[in-house]
Structure formats: C-alpha cells, structure tokens
Amino acid sequence: MEGLPQISREGEQSSDSAYVVSIERKKERASAVNGALSPQQECGKSIAGCLALLLGAVIPHGGLLSNSFSLASASLGAGVITLPWAFHACGILMGTLYLILMTVFTVYTITILGYVMEKTGYRAFEQMSRGTLGKGADYLMAAVMGTSCFGAAVAYVIAVGSLITPIAQHSTATPEFFKLKKGIRLLVCLVWLLGMLPLVIPKEVNTLRYFSAVGVGFVVYFVILVVIHACQNGLPKRSEVQIVSTGNIGMEGLGTFVFAYLCHAVAFQVYFEMKARSTTQLLLSATLSMTVCSVLYWLVGVFGYMEFGREVKESVLYMFDPVGEPLMMVAYVGLIIKLCVSYALNMIPCRNTLYYIIGWDINNISYWKHIACVTLVSTIVLVAGLFVPRISTAFDLAGALCGGFIGFIYPALIYMYSGGWTLKRVGWFQYIMTYTSLFVGVICVVFGTGATIYSNFG
Known part of the structure; x- marks a missing residue:
C-alpha cells in the first residue's frame, strides 16, 4: 500500500x-504557422548558412576559381578517358607536343574572344559571328556548334556506358540481365534521368560551380590512381611505346586532343557572369584551367599507355576491374558525377544555339519552355548515345571537324574582322598567333576529319 x-x-x-x-x-x-522557426530549425538554418558562406568564400560566384573550374570542367570529361588511346595513336612525343600546342592556342583563342566580347558586348558565338563576319556566318556557326555539342553529348553518354560496363560485368552480385547490352543501356538511361537531365535545367553556368569543383576533384583522383596503378605493376608495356606514330592513325588521334580542350562556348557564359568583367581575368582563368588540364591529360595518357601498350582500348575504363579494386570503384562513381556535370556544361551552348535559331532569349524565355526544350534535346542525345558503337568516332569527328572551326578558325576570323585589327595596333605576337591559329584550324578540319572518316568508313 x-x-x-x-x-x-x-x-x-x-x-x-x-x-x-x-x-x-x-x-x-x-x-x-506564423512563419517563425523552432530552435532546431534555426540551428539547421545557421549550419546551412555557414556552409553556404564557406563555399561562397572558397569558390565565389564569378570569381577566378569559379571561372577556372567551369572552364576546366567543360574540358575535362570523357576526353580524359581516351587519352591513353590517343597517345598510342600519335606516339608519346607527338602526344606531348599536341598537348603543349593545344594549351597555348586554347588560352590564346579564348583571350581574343574576350577582347571581342569586351569591345562589342556580343554574348554568344552566333551573335558574334553575324556582327563581325556578316549575315549567314551566324547560321554556319550555329550548325557547327550544334554538331559539336551534339557529338560531345553523345560521347558523354557513351562514356557513362563504359563506366558502368566493367562494374556490372566484374560483380558477382549483378543479375545476368544487367551484364547484357540492353541491361547496360537501361542503367545508362537511369544515370541520364537522375544525374544528367536535372543538371541541364539551370539557366546559368555558375549554378553548377560546386558540382564542377567536385567533378574536377574526382578527375584528379582518377588520374592519381592511374599513375599509381601503372607504377605498382611496373609499367609492363613500356617496351611497346612508340615515340612517333606514322600513317592514318597518327592523324586520327589529333581529333581527340582537339576535343579535349573544347571549352570556348562556355567562355561566353564565364565572361558575362564575372563580378568584374575583364579580359585579364578571362586570360588568367583560361591559363590556370588549361594548364591543370594539360598536366592531368599527360599523366593519364602516358602512364595509361605504358601500362597497357597496344592493348589499350578507346576508353581506358574498360582496362580496370573496379569491383576488385575499391579505390578504383570510388573513382568510377566520381567520374559518373563528373560526366554528368560535363554533359550539363556542354548542353549550355547547345541549347543557346537552338534558342538563337528559334529566336528565343535565354534571359526572357519562360521556364517551362526552357525545360521542355532541353529535355527534348537531351532525349535525342540519349538515344544516339545508346547506339553509337565507338566513343572515338564521336570524339574525333566532334574534335577535328567542329573543334577546328570553334577552337581555331572562328576565333581568329572574328578577331580579325572585329575592327581595328592591324599589325601596328595588335603587335607582332598577336598578328602571328592569329594567323597561325587560322592555319592550324584548317589542318585539323581537313586532315583530322579525313583520317577519321577513312578509319571508320574507308
């Protein structure tokens, strides 16, 4: 009781x-109900705010790092996985020379585009072509840009398949259906739906700057793993390495190198989203991003080639066992994220080209029209990517044919015809470099495209 x-x-x-x-x-x-926040909500909001401030301080909107990450992310992508094959095609000496030349000319052509943007205020390649080269040049530019972006986007979809294939085939837990081609295609469709398509929807490139930074980080991680993997195995195929390759295959690899540096269309978005617009800032961003890209390209190309020799495939991802090597599995997952970001950055100039032809303004178009348009284009790209057999075909054609125009010929001609372009005003360096860019572009278009067509259809 x-x-x-x-x-x-x-x-x-x-x-x-x-x-x-x-x-x-x-x-x-x-x-x-009254709009006030509970203490727990206030705490969560303050943590999110601190994180946003930290990221904004490290990678500020429109700052040097943000611009560099955007340019590097537009360049780094599926190209990095084909560099070992490209070095095999061209030889180590020619491959290294191509990288140096591409770095110099990419930085230069982006810079002269910056001069024209500063002078004229043109915000896109098509608009700039019409204003400087005359009526009709804009539609030719639109056709070239559309073809380039379409080919690159298709290559990114194929690259996702080359990432998923070794994971599915080496895993004992994978159902038999997902080891078949149709199963791989279904997985690629899921990655496209959940990873690629959502990143295409934002209108501004700076919206993707955090994704760009993460993506570039994963590429660096992958390159380091390739170097370590090759060294641990003792560079077994270094005796098969060629210094210079001759014949058609040597020219065929040229398109891959050109494609690996195509980021000129993104330069417009980068320049006009700067806090303080400056050609010097664009030059610094291009120099920093392209130098980092070149170092990564050389490391993955040379060490991948020395490890696998003549057996290296067009995508080096087929050469590893990510299931048996957990560190490599992390790299594969990271590269999927990187390809999603590169795909989105590539679709920005693609959608801008389409809007230019239709007559839409990206800043004034309603969001539902924008979403409908990019979804339709992305769906067409997905279907093409599922059925194009070789990733090098997409790279070489997009790089040699379209890259020659976008990366060399058009920037040189636009700068020449933008007004006031004389030897006395621009100086010997720019005078020689502009004409050399034009000449190199013609070589890429004629010989690179010819070699690719001969290799695939000859």
Whole structure:
C-alpha cells in the first residue's frame, strides 16, 4: 500500500511532462504557422548558412576559381578517358607536343574572344559571328556548334556506358540481365534521368560551380590512381611505346586532343557572369584551367599507355576491374558525377544555339519552355548515345571537324574582322598567333576529319 502514493506521484509527474511536451509541440506548430522557426530549425538554418558562406568564400560566384573550374570542367570529361588511346595513336612525343600546342592556342583563342566580347558586348558565338563576319556566318556557326555539342553529348553518354560496363560485368552480385547490352543501356538511361537531365535545367553556368569543383576533384583522383596503378605493376608495356606514330592513325588521334580542350562556348557564359568583367581575368582563368588540364591529360595518357601498350582500348575504363579494386570503384562513381556535370556544361551552348535559331532569349524565355526544350534535346542525345558503337568516332569527328572551326578558325576570323585589327595596333605576337591559329584550324578540319572518316568508313 505504501507503494501506491509513489506510483500515483510518478503518474502525475509523467502526466505533467506529457502536458509540457504537448504545449511545446503546439508552440512549434504555431511558430511554423506564423512563419517563425523552432530552435532546431534555426540551428539547421545557421549550419546551412555557414556552409553556404564557406563555399561562397572558397569558390565565389564569378570569381577566378569559379571561372577556372567551369572552364576546366567543360574540358575535362570523357576526353580524359581516351587519352591513353590517343597517345598510342600519335606516339608519346607527338602526344606531348599536341598537348603543349593545344594549351597555348586554347588560352590564346579564348583571350581574343574576350577582347571581342569586351569591345562589342556580343554574348554568344552566333551573335558574334553575324556582327563581325556578316549575315549567314551566324547560321554556319550555329550548325557547327550544334554538331559539336551534339557529338560531345553523345560521347558523354557513351562514356557513362563504359563506366558502368566493367562494374556490372566484374560483380558477382549483378543479375545476368544487367551484364547484357540492353541491361547496360537501361542503367545508362537511369544515370541520364537522375544525374544528367536535372543538371541541364539551370539557366546559368555558375549554378553548377560546386558540382564542377567536385567533378574536377574526382578527375584528379582518377588520374592519381592511374599513375599509381601503372607504377605498382611496373609499367609492363613500356617496351611497346612508340615515340612517333606514322600513317592514318597518327592523324586520327589529333581529333581527340582537339576535343579535349573544347571549352570556348562556355567562355561566353564565364565572361558575362564575372563580378568584374575583364579580359585579364578571362586570360588568367583560361591559363590556370588549361594548364591543370594539360598536366592531368599527360599523366593519364602516358602512364595509361605504358601500362597497357597496344592493348589499350578507346576508353581506358574498360582496362580496370573496379569491383576488385575499391579505390578504383570510388573513382568510377566520381567520374559518373563528373560526366554528368560535363554533359550539363556542354548542353549550355547547345541549347543557346537552338534558342538563337528559334529566336528565343535565354534571359526572357519562360521556364517551362526552357525545360521542355532541353529535355527534348537531351532525349535525342540519349538515344544516339545508346547506339553509337565507338566513343572515338564521336570524339574525333566532334574534335577535328567542329573543334577546328570553334577552337581555331572562328576565333581568329572574328578577331580579325572585329575592327581595328592591324599589325601596328595588335603587335607582332598577336598578328602571328592569329594567323597561325587560322592555319592550324584548317589542318585539323581537313586532315583530322579525313583520317577519321577513312578509319571508320574507308
């Protein structure tokens, strides 16, 4: 009997605590209805705010790092996985020379595009072509840009398949259906739906700057793993390495190198989203991003070639076992993220070209029209990517044919015809470099495209 009062008090205390909790919950609900935040919500908001401030301080909107990451992310992508094959096609000496020349000319052509943007205010390749080269040049540019972006986007979809294939085939837990071509295609469709398509929807390139930074980080991680993997195996095929390759295959690899540096269309978005627009800032961003890209390209190309020799495939991803090597599995997952970002950055100039032909303004178009348009284009790209057999075909054609125009010929001609382009005004360096860019572009278009067509259809 003595225990009963104690039990009663505990019940009263329990009842009181439940009453207090009930009142607190009612207060939280009332606060939510009135627009106020609970202490837990305030804490979450402050943490998110601190994280946003930290990221904004490290990679500020329109800053040097943001611009560099955008340019590097537009260049780094599926190209990095084909560099070992490209070095096999061209030889180590020619491959290294191609990388150096592409770095110099890419930085130069982006810079002269910056001069024209600063002078004229043109915000896109098509608009700039029409204003400087005359009526009709804009539609030719639109056709070249559309073909280039379409080919690159198809290559990114194929690259996702080359990432998924070794994972599915080496895993014992994978159902047999997903080891077949149709199963791989279904997985590629899921990656496209969940990873690629959502990143295409934002209108501004700076929206993707955090994804770009993460993507570039994963590429660096992958390159380091390739170097370590090759060194641990003792560079077994280094005796098969050629210094210079001759014949058609040597020219066929040229398109891959050109494609690996195509980021000129993104330069417009980068320049006009700067906090303080400056050609010097664009030059620094291009120099930093292209130098980093070149170092990564050389490392993955040379060490991948020395490890696999003549057996290296067009995508080096087929040469590894990500299931048996957990560190490589992390790299594969990271590269899928990187390809999604590169795909989105590539679709920006693609959609801008389409909008130019239709007559839409990206800043004024309603969002539902924008979403419908990019979804339709992305779906067409997906279907093409599922059925094009070779990734090098997409790279070489997009790089040699379209890259020659976009990366060399058009920037040189636009700069020449933008007004005031004389030897006395621009100086010997720019005068020689502009004409050399034009000449190199013609070589890429004629010989690179010819070699690719001969290799695939000859």
